[in-house]
Amino acid sequence: MQWSTLFQKELLENWRNKKWIWVPLVIILLSIMDPITNYFLPQIIESVGGMPDGTVFELPDFSPSEVIMMSLSQLSSLGVLVIVLLSMGTISGERxxxxxxxxxxxxxxxxxYITSKWLSLLLLVWLSLFLGLLMSWYYTNILYGTLSFVDFTKVFFFYGIWLTLVVSLSIFYNSIFKSSGLVAFFTILTIMIMSIITKIFHHVLDWSPNNLSIYIQEMLTAEKINGDLWATSGVALAISVLLVLVSIQMFKRKEMAG
Amino acid sequence: MVALLTVEKLTKKYGTKTIVDQISFKFGHHKCVALIGPNGAGKTTTLRTLAGLLRPTEGTIQFESQAKNQDIRSWIGYLPQYPSFHSWMTGKEFLTYSGRLAKLTKIEAATRAIELLKVVGISEEASNERISRYSGGMKQRLGIAQAIIHKPKLLILDEPVASLDPIGRREVLVLMEQLKQEMTILFSTHILNDAEEVSDELLLLNKGKIIESGSLQDLQKKYQTTVIKLEIDDSVDIYQEKINALESVANTKIERGALFISTVDLKIAREEILTLAAKEHWPITTFSINRASLEDMFMRVVNN
Incomplete structure (x- = not known):
């Protein structure tokens, strides 16, 4: 009963401060930007003056799965930034x-208190991701060729797990710091460090959450979900849940005032 | 009867700095207790610790006969000195939300919110406006309403009138006077007139320690000064000598045209002075026995 009161308040707050509008719009924009610009690249080059005479420039033909991966690539950089900005003050700001x-x-x-904030953010992020990828899938289909709806849902589901981890990290730092800026800084720093560590120790860190995109791409190419994707998703989800549990403990230990 | 709140050796330290130092006190039901002290005395820290927002470094807090140091948030209401609200909510929404968090049902919370908005004097129209548009006084009254939404047994108010203009201040003091019939109020203030006006009991806090406590009457009696103030429709100088000659008078001094008489024995001095004045037809305009104001008392205790 109390949980739903807190959760409803979060939903209402996100509605009043227009997060339910701008977040999906930004995610949609990021998701469709690459599919559309790549398709119209020849026209874009032409309109800015064209190539020098005699230049032979072959634009690659992208497969539908490559195109949807471009969307994910955008979401992994700017999309993550949007999510961090969106969530950085959720607890720290109130404190x-x-x-x-x-x-x-x-x-x-x-x-x-913590889980209501976590889940309300996840709802917003997953819904925005769904709309963004749906639009990307739509343009992929009309501009590049068929990508099945089943593939789209798989991409959506597995990539959603990565964003869940990002939200959980932000919640974790929210429970530690009072300054939203520090929350954003440490969340991004952690993601960067995770990425570097994964690259350096790639031979041992098969299931690092940062590998999710790679396995999603493999899934699209091989047209089946391999064990690594399941395992990596499991690890990412487990870390997310763990982060939230630790956040609750941190929050209990923190003094609310002073 | 079991005390409502029993605090024993409560201490709060930040690093090596002791903000609240081994304070102990208790008070019963339906009292209005003022925690008074100068700025930086540790009032806010004490109240926040009692409200469960800070963890005591040492000591215990016991509510009625509950276990010591257990979560007492269900029975208390708290208003910080500078309350901050979800300013995107309306007053009514915030109150209902507070009620729901205090575990009232949806209907109870909504009904109680409407009832309290009337009690604290926020109109129907204003209650549907966003809190960002509220004045300081309205926010303070809304703050009190959210603190009492679940009918707590103890209401803790941190400097409830310090930031208000005279009208807002009066409104809140009147409200406190009403609320004290239903619950115990513990409030902090450094404005001694406010404490004198509404409180039954006082706790004087200085440098993290309780330096005096008791009912207002008891403390006034304890710190009563035996000074008689005499004003005469004439220069008081010519009467000073005659008064000084009285045996019951210790000494006299003139301040702003009035004669202040310190007595050896107040009762006898009063009789002698009035008899002398009647006999010699002094044109007296003021004859008063100065009781210790809370301020005098406070200054004396703090300076000691």
């Missing part, structure tokens, strides 16, 4: 402004 004093002085359970 800094002092609203959390009025909330947490009521008999509110800390786990309800």
């Amino acid at each position: 800094k402004s002092g609203v959390s004093e009025l909330i947490l002085v009521k008999p509110v359970s800390y786990s309800n």
Whole structure:
């Protein structure tokens, strides 16, 4: 009962501050940008003056699976940034402004407080991702060739797990820092460090969450879900849940005021 | 009868700095207790610790006969000195939300919100406006409403009137006077007039320690000064000598045209002075026995 009150408040807040509008729009924009610009690249080059005479420039023919991977690539950089910006103040902002004093002085359970925020963010992120990838899938189909709806749902599901990890990381740092800036900084820093470590130790870190995109691409090429993808998704989900559990503990230990 | 709140040796430290130092006190039901002290005395830290927002470094807090140091948030309401709200919500929404968090049902929370908006004097129209448009006084009253939405047994208010203009201040003090019939109020203030006006009991806090406590009357009696203030429709100088000659008078001094008489024995001095004045037909305009104001008392205790 109390959980749903907190969750509904999050949904309402995201509606009032227009997050339900701008986040899906930005994610859609990022998802369709590459499929469309690549398709119209010859026209774009022409309109900016064309190539020098005699230049032979062969534009690659992209396969539908390559195109949807371009969308994921955009989401992995700018999309992650959007999610970090979106979530950086969700707890830290309330603590800094002092609203959390009025909330947490009521008999509110800390786990309800944190999980309601986590799940409301996930709902927003997953819905935006769904709309973004759906649009990307639509353009891929009309501009590049067929990508089955089943493949689209698989991409959506597995990539959603990566973004779940990003949200969980942000929640984790939210429970530690009062400054939204520090939350954003450390979330991005962690993702970068994870990426570097995965690249350096790629021979041992088969199931690092940063490999999700690679396995998604393999899945599209091989047209089947391999064991590594399942395992990597499992690891990413497990880390996410663990981060939230640790956040709750951190939050309990933190003093709400002072 | 079991005390409502029993605090024993409560201490709060930040690193090596002790903000609240081994304070102990208790008070019963339906009291209005003022925690007074200068800025930086540790009032806010004490109240936040009692409200469960800070963890005590040492010591215990016991609510009625519950176990010591257990979660008492269900029974208390708290209003910080500078309350901050979800400013995108309307007043009514915020109150209902607070009620739901305090485990009221949907209907209970909504009904109680409407009832409390009336009690704290926020109109129907204003209650549907976003809190970002509220004045300071309205926010403070909304803050009190959210603190009492679940009918707590103890209401903790941190400097409830410090930031308000005289009208807002009066409104909140009147509200506190009403609320004290239903619950115990513990409030901090450094404005001694406010404490004198609404409180039954006082806790004087200075440098993290409780330096005096008791009912207002008891403390006034304890710190009563035996000074008589005399004003005469004439220069008081010519009467000073005659008064000084009285045996019951210790000494006298003139301040701003009035004669302040310190007595050896107030009762006798009063009789002697009035008898002398009647006999010699002094044109007296003021004859008063100065009781210790909370301020005098506070200054004396703090300076000691």
